[in-house]
Amino acid sequence: MKPIISASYSIYFNDDAYQNLNDYISKNEISKVYILTDNNSHKFCLPKFKTKIPNSVTIQTITIKDGEINKNINTCVHVWKKLTELEADRKSLIINIGGGMVTDLGGFVASTFKRGIKFINIPTTLLSMVDASVGSKTGVDLDNLKNLVGLFSNPEMVLIDSTFLETLPERELKSGVAEVIKYGLTFDADLLATIKQDKWKEVAALNNIIYQSIEIKNKVVLEDFKETGLRKVLNFGHTVGHAIESYYLDHKDLDRLLHGEAIAIGMIVEAYISKQQCGFPEAELDALKQYVLKTYGKTTISKEHIPAILELMKHDKKNIKGTVRYILLKNIGEFVIDAESSNEMVVEGLAYYER
Structure with missing residues (x-):
């Protein structure tokens, strides 16, 4: 597969x-190479x-x-201290190997340690391949x-090795499929149709799905x-989803949600x-x-639980002047940015999901 060229780095595939x-x-001129993993990627991917x-x-x-619960500033402090103990300097390189939690946190750690050292992302989950590690x-x-503290910072490169997906439980693989559905709904009806046919379960098709998703995001x-x-x-x-x-x-006390x-x-x-x-077709809504x-x-x-979920939505990063903003769809590939709605409409939407 041809590399995908981004702003100041490239995304390379497989071998x-x-x-x-x-x-x-x-x-x-790299002085030292550090690998950041979580428990899972250390065992299955390293x-x-x-x-x-x-x-x-x-x-x-x-x-x-591992786990989203550990994607916090305390973990950053732990990694910063370890880098210091291991005598990392400004010519050091961090290679983040793992899911979105590792690439998000590792990129942040690298970008702030000694005012910034170089890093490379190697995503090992479908979610991180199509979304978290690129952009x-x-x-x-x-x-x-979610993601309230951070910055925009380019890696040196992103490496996609789809064989890492063989280590994932099916539930984790499905979690990444949701982001591909998003790309299909907002930009690519053909990609959406491919997902609805469950082509993501086929190895060759999945490689193409990953490539198409990264192309869209890039x-x-x-x-x-x-x-x-x-x-x-x-x-x-994500406005409603992140709050949930x-x-x-x-x-x-609640079952974990990926x-x-x-x-x-x-x-x-x-x-x-x-x-x-916005008149999004009812048939498309029902099919989704x-x-x-x-x-x-x-x-x-x-x-x-709904009042607390609505309260969490007030902290969404897209909000403007205290007003919750949404991305809404007129149709597949047709969208409205910074749309407003009401809490009552969100409650109706949750009721539609439940029935």
């Missing part, structure tokens, strides 16, 4: 990825990665606890508020790097609002709901 990584390390780089390259590994967003959660990012306009579209489903994800993250599972609910709710306010329920099952959201 070409490692060749470009090794060329980069050999041609640049051994393979080590076989792809020359024995002459000395690496030191820093491992953090130069780095950051961590503040309490239960094109949007190149046009609107700092998310002042068009890039906001990539948040479709945050609520479940903060309440240990990012994609929460976003899938958010897309149904926001598609419902789109139907009511049917596919999401078939793929993810249904999460029962108690009416008692």
Whole structure:
């Protein structure tokens, strides 16, 4: 697969990825190489990665606890201290190997340590391949508020090795599919049709789906790097979805929701609002709901939890002057940016999801 060229870095695929990584390390003045993993990627992905780089390259590994609950400033402090203990300097390189939690946090750590050192992202989940590792967003959660602290910072490169997906449980793979559904709804009807045919379950098709998704995101990012306009579209489903994800993250008595599972609910709710306010076709709304329920099952959201979820939505980064803003759809590939709605409409959307 041809590399995808972004603003100041490239995204490389499969075997070409490692060749470009090794060329980069050999041609640049890198003092030390540090690998950041979480428990899962340390066990399932790091051994393979080590076989792809020359024995002459000395690496030191820093491992953090897995899970969104650990994507916080305390984990950053731990990694900053480890880098200091291991005598990292401004010529050091951090390679982030893991899902979106690792690439988001690792990019933030690298960009702030000694006012910035170089980093490379190697996403190992479908979610991080098609979304989190591309687009130069780095950051961590503040309490239960998603990605509230962070900055835009470009990696040196992104390496996509789809064989890492073989290590994922099906539930984790499905979580990434939600972001691809988002790309289909907002930009590419053919991609959406491919997903609805469950082609993501086929290895060859999945490689193409990953490539198409990254192409879409990269094109949007190149046009609107700092998310002042068009890039906001990539948040479709996330206004409601992030609030649901945050609520479940903060309440240990509730079954854990993965990012994609929460976003899938958010897309149904926001598609419902789109139907009511923008004329989004009812047939498309019903088809979306049917596919999401078939793929993810249904999460029962108690009416008692809804006020707290609505309150969390007030902290969404797209909000303007205290007003919650949404991405709404007129049709597949036709969207409205910074749309307003009411809490009552969100409650209606959640009721539509539940029935």
